[in-house]
Amino acid sequence: MNLFENSRQVTVLGAGMVGVSCALALQSKGWRVTLIDRRAPGEETSSGNAGVLSRSSLLPFNRPGFLQSLPSLLLNSGPSLQVRASALAQWQWMWRFLWHSKHSSFEVTTRALDALIQLSSATHKAWTAQASSHMYLQHRWRDTGWLWLYPHETAFAGSAFSREILKEFSVATEVLNANELQMLEPHLAPIFSHAIWIKDAASVDNPGAVVKAYAQEFVRAGGEIRIDEAKAISQQPVGWQWRNQDGKVHWAPNLVVAMGPWSETLLKDSQLPSTLKVHMGFERGYHRHFKPAPGVGLDRPIYDMASAYVLSPMQNDQGESMFRLTTGIELADRDSKPNLNQLENAENAVRRVLALKETMENSNWLGSRPTTPDSRPVIGEMPNCPGLWLAFGHQHIGFSTGPGTGVLLSELMSGEATSIDPHPFKPERF
Template structure:
């Protein structure tokens, strides 16, 4: 089998990239070891985060670091045995999270986020996936006045610099919006611009079906077999349908990208933040109307198609270590005190790995030392959000168009790779 372009990885980034390339008249073969959207893209809070222009930084205050060091939180957990291996990533992550550097990163990151909803809208309409989308934002709820005031001040700043819309919620507003939420909160904040997805896996599958309707092919294969073709004019990978050759290839393998890049001589420092989710039925006649974050505790409750999805924060561990869903247990205990959750709907917690760079921005662009090799990974907490915008940028650059955004801030060369 031959094609113009191979796209390795059928998560939201890879599928979106394949669509945009196929739209431009290229023959594209999309390759994954599993079905589309069955790895990292499967489990998330289901948000297209138009408000998320400031990436999640590493805490700088000593007092905060000491609290995290106790390792008893919902929003972060770490494996002690994994720390020596994670130090190179974490130390650079901490360095880039300095206030001055973090502000500069946020400014460079913002254009991607600012186009996230409009680029998704294009693919949602084309794929007929509108029934999976809600356009009414999400909300944070606050237990203390200090956290409330700090978050409202940040929201006001973002509204001025990035035209992000929000609504302040009083306790009475919360009671009206969420009648079954317990009275434990001093107020809330509604981010109005983001969209939410009731079935993230379903959305990726809808995009895949659209890609296939354009003539694109999806095959099962092993991305780690990637190598330069026998003819020396391109690339090849082994699949269940045999060897597939193409002139160009895009690596959109998320946290598994380094399994290929290291073989090719690149040494990007990419860490992972593992995350978990579990679905619940509501107890009795309870209804959760909004995607809701318990800000001080660091977990999400989201009214998904399958049930109420509880998602945790970040787990710092070896990518391939066995599950350790202690954050789910911690979050469930707290969540039951604020909302009447019923029984669990999943046999076990789901776990996924978010691919993270130390400067909190994705790697998007042409490989420095190989012709025909392109990178599209490292989207951290915003893979779902940034899939379509990344796909369009990669496709434009690969086909000789001028990308609609300047991609230099996210180029691979920013690392000594």
């Protein structure tokens, strides 16, 4: 075995936005990369999301004030958060998540996420340009920002803390009154008194197609993608072994675990020489698609703050225009049965805001936002496991922050200076 030759060989497990981004970034640094997924690239969480890429996402859900608002959130069981009984299995994650809403943790998280978002945004732009030049990707990127909508003065006043933080980070925003909002998005019903236009934001019209285009770029440049399911991993005298569903074993000098909401399960099911335990919460969310009524459109996604849904103008795989409605958070076991309650409420609310035609057939979807206790993804080498690298836990923003994750991981694995501070993301912080 030629160790020198093997040292820049890696297998990436998981081909969502994060895994594909790791594969592309490592490949660009001369690594020989094999990408493994049980499905084709970009068919799970990275396809079903709202397609928003925004600097405002530096604000995690667990922020100062979260603990105080929790009783009313739970009592109202409102649209932004619904907690199911099966979520109790995640109690160890839950109390840590609450604990990290304190100021000191929030400050580290917002700074870290801002750096990751900005690195990701630049990388996305470079990669979409590259993929477009090879005709894998067209008309996917909109630099029109997104809108946070408020029904009345009191609701808008509740956004004061977010506005203060966005100002501190110099995120470009503009507060709009009802008339200004109407001029920007004339098809919205005139029921919102205020809006915040987050201008430092972009969106895409088909997130799954973007992941697939990046995966095509990876293959075009010589990368290999294989359909297979990883069941466990184990350390070898040299490198790592992973076992598939048929018990067949594969060896790799280096492994990256980038399986989104399934990453924690793989680590639990493997015998590893590390005491590290990453607690993961599953912030589930639903989507449903609608045909637009004739002549009705939006130039950017909207986030209705009172009803906690996002509505994004999108295209399906056949190129037809449609709207994707995504819901707030449902805390539940990752694999428990869907409960369409939140989705039905969001549909009732959105139909009061925009003229939509019928629901598109079979368009209900459920995914899990994989969230660590401090809302920061895990990016780095597993302690006591040289050659085993982790890239998961991207909560609400993994579609946007996958590329920055790939760049950072590839720099760490190549022993180079990093573009952003890696410490807030290191696995050993847990």
